[in-house]
Amino acid sequence: MRRLVPLTALLAVAACTVPLGDPEPSLAPRPAEAVDPRVPVPGDVPTGVVDTELAVQLGALVAEVGQAVPAFDAKQATAEQAAASAGPMASESWVAAQQALSLLIEQYGVTTRAAANIDQLGSSRLQGQHWISPADQQAIAAAATEVAAISDRQSAAIDRLKDQLAR
Numbered sequence: 001m002r003r004l005v006p007l008t009a010l011l012a013v014a015a016c017t018v019p020l021g022d023p024e025p026s027l028a029p030r031p032a033e034a035v036d037p038r039v040p041v042p043g044d045v046p047t048g049v050v051d052t053e054l055a056v057q058l059g060a061l062v063a064e065v066g067q068a069v070p071a072f073d074a075k076q077a078t079a080e081q082a083a084a085s086a087g088p089m090a091s092e093s094w095v096a097a098q099q100a101l102s103l104l105i106e107q108y109g110v111t112t113r114a115a116a117n118i119d120q121l122g123s124s125r126l127q128g129q130h131w132i133s134p135a136d137q138q139a140i141a142a143a144a145t146e147v148a149a150i151s152d153r154q155s156a157a158i159d160r161l162k163d164q165l166a167r
Contacts (some may be wrong), residue, residue: 037076047135054136057121059145061114064145068110075104076157083164094165101161108158111151 082097122140125132132140 003087045134047138048133050139051133054121054125055139058118058139062143062146063118065111065114065150067149068107072104072107072111072154075100075107076161079104079161083161086165089167096163097165101158101165104161106140107156108151108154111147111154115144115147115151118147 079097079100082093082100085093086097087093118140122137123130125136
């Protein structure tokens with residue numbers, strides 16, 4: 001027993017004095033800390049070239065909306081005439097105006113489908129490739145903006161006719 005006490009004490013002292021791992025990390029500044037965080041980030045991102053297949057698809061969708069605008073305008077004129085001559089709610093002329101409005105909303109579907117397809121092109125690229133190149137992103141945004149401008153005008157016309165017939 002007497003031999004165990006000095007041996008245990010020697011092991012305890014030895015365990016406290018010798019580090020077993022790597023030395024502790026230095027508290028000196030690291031290279032990344034030398035970079036000034038106030039340095040401006042460059043604003044120009046190199047865009048590259050738009051994917052040809054994407055450009056063709058976007059062009060077709062924008063062209064489809066552009067080709068559908070005259071048909072919408074014609075149906076809008078018909079619906080506006082019917083709404084102007086509509087009688088009280090539930091009359092024959094009011095029902096005819098509602099039907100003309102329904103045909104106008106159906107034609108508006110061409111624009112909304114194209115807008116949805118443009119969004120779907122972007123999301124499918126994001127899902128498949130996990131990113132969208134800046135050039136492709138700009139092309140998608142430009143097509144979406146162009147279709148949205150047409151959509152906003154058509155939506156406003158539909159809302160105006162709905163309000164007129166709700167009297």
